[in-house]
Amino acid sequence: MANALDTVQATFLNLDGQYNLLLAACRTQADRDALSARYSAAETAFNQCVGQMLADDDPTVAALCTQLTTINNKVAALTTQMGDMSKVLTVLDQALKLGQQVMACRP
Amino acid sequence: MKCERDWLRIAVTSVALSGVLLAGCKTSNDAAAAASQMAATSLQLSSYYKALQTTFQETDELYQLNERLYAKPYTPENQQLLKKNEAELAKRAKLATDLSSLSESFGALSASTVPSSAASAASQVESDVDKLAPLKPSSTEQDALKLAVQQLATAIQAHKEREAAKAMESAAQSLSDLFAKETDIWNSTEEVYSQIAANLAANLVDANVTDNSAVLNVALTPFGLVRNSSMGDMNEKLVPVAKQQIATKKTAMDDSYRSATEAMAKALAQMAQRIQTLAAGKPMTERRSPLSLATVQQWVTQVSSVANTLVPASGASASPAKSGSGKAK
Numbered sequence: 001m002a003n004a005l006d007t008v009q010a011t012f013l014n015l016d017g018q019y020n021l022l023l024a025a026c027r028t029q030a031d032r033d034a035l036s037a038r039y040s041a042a043e044t045a046f047n048q049c050v051g052q053m054l055a056d057d058d059p060t061v062a063a064l065c066t067q068l069t070t071i072n073n074k075v076a077a078l079t080t081q082m083g084d085m086s087k088v089l090t091v092l093d094q095a096l097k098l099g100q101q102v103m104a105c106r107p
Numbered sequence: 108m109k110c111e112r113d114w115l116r117i118a119v120t121s122v123a124l125s126g127v128l129l130a131g132c133k134t135s136n137d138a139a140a141a142a143s144q145m146a147a148t149s150l151q152l153s154s155y156y157k158a159l160q161t162t163f164q165e166t167d168e169l170y171q172l173n174e175r176l177y178a179k180p181y182t183p184e185n186q187q188l189l190k191k192n193e194a195e196l197a198k199r200a201k202l203a204t205d206l207s208s209l210s211e212s213f214g215a216l217s218a219s220t221v222p223s224s225a226a227s228a229a230s231q232v233e234s235d236v237d238k239l240a241p242l243k244p245s246s247t248e249q250d251a252l253k254l255a256v257q258q259l260a261t262a263i264q265a266h267k268e269r270e271a272a273k274a275m276e277s278a279a280q281s282l283s284d285l286f287a288k289e290t291d292i293w294n295s296t297e298e299v300y301s302q303i304a305a306n307l308a309a310n311l312v313d314a315n316v317t318d319n320s321a322v323l324n325v326a327l328t329p330f331g332l333v334r335n336s337s338m339g340d341m342n343e344k345l346v347p348v349a350k351q352q353i354a355t356k357k358t359a360m361d362d363s364y365r366s367a368t369e370a371m372a373k374a375l376a377q378m379a380q381r382i383q384t385l386a387a388g389k390p391m392t393e394r395r396s397p398l399s400l401a402t403v404q405q406w407v408t409q410v411s412s413v414a415n416t417l418v419p420a421s422g423a424s425a426s427p428a429k430s431g432s433g434k435a436k
Contacts, residue, residue, distance in 0.1 A: 005295045013302050020177055020310060032178075040180045043170075046299065047188035050292055051195070 004061050004102050007068040008049045011095045012042040014075040025082035035085075038092040045099040052103065061105045068098040137391040141381060146210035147396040148378050151403050152286075153203035155371050156196050158410040159293055162300040163193035165414070169303050177310060192296070202235040283375040290368055297364045305357040312349045319345035322352055367406030370399035 015022075019039060026032040074091045081087045167189055173179040208231070311317050319342050320334045327334065374397035385391050 003291060005291060009295050009299060013299065016179070016303060017306050019179055023178065036178070036180045040182050040185065043180075043185050044182075044188065046295075047185055047192060050192050050296055051188065 004065050005049050007065045007072060008045050008099045008102060010072045011068070011075055011099055012046045014072060015039055015042050015078070015092065018079050021079050022082060022085075022088060025079075026085055031085045031089075034089050035092075038089065038096060041096050042092075042099075045096065045103065049099075049103055058105055061102060064098055064102045064105070068095060068102060071095045071098060137385060140394050141385055141391055142210045144381070144393075144396045145378055146207045148374050148400065149203050149207035149210060151374065151400045151407075152371060153200045153207065154407045155367065155403055156200035156203060158407045159297070160193055160196045160200065161410050161414045162297055163189060163196065165417070166296075166300045166303060169300070169307055173303070173307060176307075196293075198235070205231045205235050283372065283379045286375050287372055290372065294365070294368065298361060301357050301360045301364075305353050308353045309350055312346055312353070315343065317349065318342065319349040322348045363406050363409060367403045370402035373397065373399040374403070 015038070019035075022035055023032060026035060071091065071094050075095050078088050078091060081091075167186065170179070170181040170186070170189075174181040308317075312319065318338075320338055322345055323334055377397040377399070381391055381393060
């Protein structure tokens with residue numbers, strides 16, 4: 001079973017590793033702002049997750065972590081979709097939304 | 108939070124530790140040895156947490172550099188969250204330090220007199236416990252645990268070792284279990300620190316602002332040679348080697364930390380086992396502190412030596428990120 005903190009951490013680190021390339025691929029200031037906002041959100045999610053003791057043995061958390069792990073594989077390959085920033089942002093939104101749901105399950 | 112409640116329980120039970128030792132062991136030498144070992148183990152636990160704190164401070168500096176150099180946003184909110192998590196580590200470090208002092212005090216305890224230092228140490232641990240759970244200051248559990256600490260301190264100061272012992276049956280085991288329970292959290296923060304550092308280092312190598320020639324030392328140093336200051340295009344050719352070195356050292360940092368964590372967990376488990384033996388009224392044959400503490404110290408020294416070579420980034424030691432606008436340019 002995926003660890004809740006690990007999955008949220010993976011979203012953040014995957015984005016951090018690709019951030020410079022993704023930022024360079026942004027064509028508009030709106031895209032840059034959107035990417036920047038998601039970077040902050042991913043970092044916030046990780047920091048908040050550290051401050052919580054998540055119940056990894058909760059079936060709901062486990063199911064969400066499995067989904068987030070799947071989405072994280074897409075996040076890890078975001079630079080392959082740099083030509084379409086809207087797809088990049090959509091994948092990030094999916095990951096961040098799942099991360100929020102994981103944290104909402106705190107006991 | 109449950110995690111913090113567990114810490115409170117540990118604090119409660121640990122305060123009673125020396126009382127159990129005195130009550131359960133057959134000779135004062137056994138009690139003194141166990142108290143001394145518990146003091147050493149607690150002190151190493153404190154050092155472990157303090158070294159982890161250092162990685163939090165370096166993470167903060169890395170985020171600030173990332174914002175200035177690569178427009179990666181570092182908002183005041185995120186800096187506050189990082190500081191808040193670091194503060195939790197600081198509380199654990201202080202508690203471990205004070206538990207060490209308490210254990211030492213009991214190590215010096217004669218059969219009939221409680222040194223004033225022991226009373227002072229017990230009082231200090233009470234104070235530490237009080238500060239550990241600021242999120243739910245009025246929770247029933249916290250009040251109950253605070254009361255328990257007070258009762259234990261009273262029992263210890265009144266030489267009621269048996270009463271303290273009743274509350275202490277699984278103390279050392281709880282400490283060991285709780286450390287294991289929090290391991291994932293601190294593992295994660297160390298991994299983020301090392302990965303963020305590695306990503307930034309790789310970006311700087313890509314930007315050609317690093318001197319990559321240091322990787323040539325392996326070939327030159329054995330023959331007493333030094334690098335030429337004029338490298339030509341050699342610096343660029345060494346980029347892949349420099350990046351490989353970053354990856355290798357990042358892995359080594361993570362491995363070293365995990366070894367230290369496993370060693371700390373092992374030391375706490377060994378102390379738990381020894382104390383159970385003593386509490387059962389059996390003689391304690393082991394006179395040395397857990398050997399795995401040396402592995403923990405090795406990592407602590409490694410973190411300290413790296414930190415000592417660092418000069419804080421300009422403004423990095425200043426207060427919260429001022430430029431965290433969340434806007435990338």
